[in-house]
Amino acid sequence: MLKLSNITCYYGKVAALREVSLEIHAKETVCLIGANGAGKTTTLNAICGLLKPVSGEITFFGERIDHLHPHQILRFGICQVPEGRKIFPDMTVLENLKIGAYIYNDKRKVNRNISKIYDYFPLLEERKGQLAGTLSGGEQQMLAIGRALMSDPKLLLLDEPSLGLSPIMIQQIVRIIKNIQEIGVTIFLVEQKSFALRIVERGYVLENGSISFHEKSKNLLTSVEVRKAYLGV
Numbered sequence: 001m002l003k004l005s006n007i008t009c010y011y012g013k014v015a016a017l018r019e020v021s022l023e024i025h026a027k028e029t030v031c032l033i034g035a036n037g038a039g040k041t042t043t044l045n046a047i048c049g050l051l052k053p054v055s056g057e058i059t060f061f062g063e064r065i066d067h068l069h070p071h072q073i074l075r076f077g078i079c080q081v082p083e084g085r086k087i088f089p090d091m092t093v094l095e096n097l098k099i100g101a102y103i104y105n106d107k108r109k110v111n112r113n114i115s116k117i118y119d120y121f122p123l124l125e126e127r128k129g130q131l132a133g134t135l136s137g138g139e140q141q142m143l144a145i146g147r148a149l150m151s152d153p154k155l156l157l158l159d160e161p162s163l164g165l166s167p168i169m170i171q172q173i174v175r176i177i178k179n180i181q182e183i184g185v186t187i188f189l190v191e192q193k194s195f196a197l198r199i200v201e202r203g204y205v206l207e208n209g210s211i212s213f214h215e216k217s218k219n220l221l222t223s224v225e226v227r228k229a230y231l232g233v
């Protein structure tokens with residue numbers, strides 16, 4: 001479904017990604033782990049078109065997307081839930097959801113998607129008139145994921161959804177991710193916590209901008225080196 005081939009990205013003169021190659025197949029959930037500053041967010045930003053690679057190729061269903069604008073990539077079916085959620089705190093839950101559907105002009109389609117999101121996350125319907133900034137961290141993450149699903153993504157990029165959440169809230173996020181898997185959305189999950197490897201099939205390890213390992217998640221979970229270096233356990 002998605003293929004990165006030898007992607008290199010720079011911030012000014014500094015290389016943030018060096019020859020990164022990875023593949024995600026349809027309906028899979030794949031994880032990207034790595035230390036702070038390894039380039040995980042940069043990888044997601046390159047996929048979304050927020051940062052243009054200086055070399056390499058990104059294809060989605062076989063078509064080159066690395067030259068496209070972010071809004072075009074969104075229309076192709078790739079949507080990112082950014083680190084720190086980035087919801088609009090002074091807008092209501094419903095208004096935040098509607099923003100997620102900005103690619104659609106058809107009001108009926110938008111309303112259908114809102115109903116779908118309320119079916120997945122009944123709490124968002126209960127809180128639809130509430131200002132998003134007054135939601136708890138876990139609820140804000142749920143809203144950020146719901147907003148992303150409003151554009152009917154085929155591939156959802158989740159950047160550290162557990163960041164700043166309590167263990168109970170992380171369990172809720174795990175349930176949400178499993179629900180999304182069940183509805184057939186492919187997920188690329190960036191994480192630094194071990195729960196991620198329990199809900200994915202494969203994982204890539206990013207080290208200083210390069211992929212150092214690519215393994216089945218059960219092998220990564222049992223690797224003492226990986227656990228110590230990247231998962232803090």
Ligand code: ATP
Nearest residue numbers: 011012016034035036037038039040041042043083
């Ligand atoms: P974290 O887990 O802390 O979010 P990360 O693995 O997602 O880290 P990135 O945010 O992709 O890492 O950053 C990779 C490198 O690029 C880091 O050295 C970072 O300081 C640098 N970097 C990130 N964004 C910029 C930017 N806008 N300008 C310059 N350098 C940047």
